Amino acid sequence: MMRLAVSLYICVLVSVSLRAQQPVAPPQSGNALPGVRTGAQIFEAACATCHARDGRGTPQPATGFDVPIRDFTDCTASAEPSPDWFAVVHEGGPVRALDRHMPAFGEALTADDIEKVVDHLRTFCAEREAWPIGDLNFPRAFFTEKAFPENETVLTTSVSTKGDKAIGNELVYEHRLGARNQLEVIVPIDFQQQANGQSWLKGIGDLAFALRRTFLASASSGTVAAAGAEMILPTGNVDRGLGNGHTVIEPFAMWGQALPRDSYFQMHGGIEIPIDGDATKEAYLRTAIGTTFAQDRGFGRAWSPQVEVLWARPFGEQSEWDVVPQLQVSLSKLQHVLLAGGVRVPLTQREERHPQVLVYFLWDWFDGGLFSFWK
Ligand code: HEC
Numbered sequence: 001m002m003r004l005a006v007s008l009y010i011c012v013l014v015s016v017s018l019r020a021q022q023p024v025a026p027p028q029s030g031n032a033l034p035g036v037r038t039g040a041q042i043f044e045a046a047c048a049t050c051h052a053r054d055g056r057g058t059p060q061p062a063t064g065f066d067v068p069i070r071d072f073t074d075c076t077a078s079a080e081p082s083p084d085w086f087a088v089v090h091e092g093g094p095v096r097a098l099d100r101h102m103p104a105f106g107e108a109l110t111a112d113d114i115e116k117v118v119d120h121l122r123t124f125c126a127e128r129e130a131w132p133i134g135d136l137n138f139p140r141a142f143f144t145e146k147a148f149p150e151n152e153t154v155l156t157t158s159v160s161t162k163g164d165k166a167i168g169n170e171l172v173y174e175h176r177l178g179a180r181n182q183l184e185v186i187v188p189i190d191f192q193q194q195a196n197g198q199s200w201l202k203g204i205g206d207l208a209f210a211l212r213r214t215f216l217a218s219a220s221s222g223t224v225a226a227a228g229a230e231m232i233l234p235t236g237n238v239d240r241g242l243g244n245g246h247t248v249i250e251p252f253a254m255w256g257q258a259l260p261r262d263s264y265f266q267m268h269g270g271i272e273i274p275i276d277g278d279a280t281k282e283a284y285l286r287t288a289i290g291t292t293f294a295q296d297r298g299f300g301r302a303w304s305p306q307v308e309v310l311w312a313r314p315f316g317e318q319s320e321w322d323v324v325p326q327l328q329v330s331l332s333k334l335q336h337v338l339l340a341g342g343v344r345v346p347l348t349q350r351e352e353r354h355p356q357v358l359v360y361f362l363w364d365w366f367d368g369g370l371f372s373f374w375k
Helices: 002-020 039-051 073-078 082-091 111-122
Strands: 152-160 164-177 181-193 200-204 208-218 221-233 248-259 265-276 282-291 302-314 318-330 337-346 356-363
Touching: 039 111, 082 111, 164 208, 208 248
Parallel strands: none
Antiparallel strands: 152 164, 152 356, 164 181, 181 200, 181 208, 208 221, 221 248, 248 265, 265 282, 282 302, 302 318, 318 337, 337 356
């Protein structure tokens, strides 16, 4: 089993390093406006008619479009990853299900020009030191939490493949507060099959709340780091196998690092400290490595394979190791609705711990309605 885990890890490492050797995408296209120009000059010449010189967007009556144009001085726009903006400028609005009045500049501007003008869009946010850039928002793994502050709702379902039949569901609601803080509410909803094999017990497990702050976000080095704490309340009915009956405080920290060619490494460690009763503390460290491929010349649907390696150690007991190969895919055109599937494979204590199949459904509600921006 250890060998399977190691080969999976190596597979992902190899695909990450192979991608690192690919030529710089995308290819240079036509250059209708020759000469060396700054991002600001390109913006004035090609974009300002609609987006306005100050980046706030030309008022609707003047453009004649039905859609309001994004105000780039609103720093929440910083959460958009540059490749998404590159795609919109290169291919036009419809590539992300945005308005068709946003023209495609793939013929008129070189890749270099588009990068410059996208960099220029970033300068409209007056507090850009405070607002982490969306390029540091790496794909979400099942267990290794992200350091980037998010606005999303995630429903994760896990099913054990052996032993007692149980389906675990976890609803996580994440809400960004200002530039760098995030509030999180976690609601576990469990289903346990009863001994008679007929009926299922269901109920809410231990509710949890977490606060975190992204204290480091460096676009130049591709590094993002956060720290915070979670509080788990014993709201579940222990007699029915829901929850663990303790209040737990869990300080944690996470770190993410961009690697060449859309690859990344993420790490998340913490300690679970029960503050009542005599339950044991537990330390954990979770790591994830992955890469992203996009279809349609790099502008379309995004696929992110990743592998997590999980370590946990209840104080005074043996370490538990798991490996979690998984794949995330974007469903909506705007890429604000995502699906992921994976398997958690225990490497230790395999008599009592069984593999679990995992699925999550993620909706970045800040970007748009659940049913908007699909085509
Ligand atoms: C003819 C008007 C027009 C021109 C010219 C134009 N845009 Fe746009 N742009 C739009 C419209 C309309 C939208 C989409 C608004 C929507 O659907 O939310 C848009 C959307 C965008 C977005 C996506 C913003 C988001 O919601 O994340 C980016 C990035 C962008 N434009 C950049 C540029 C750049 C850079 C240029 C110049 C090279 C440019 N635009 C030129 C009209 C224009």
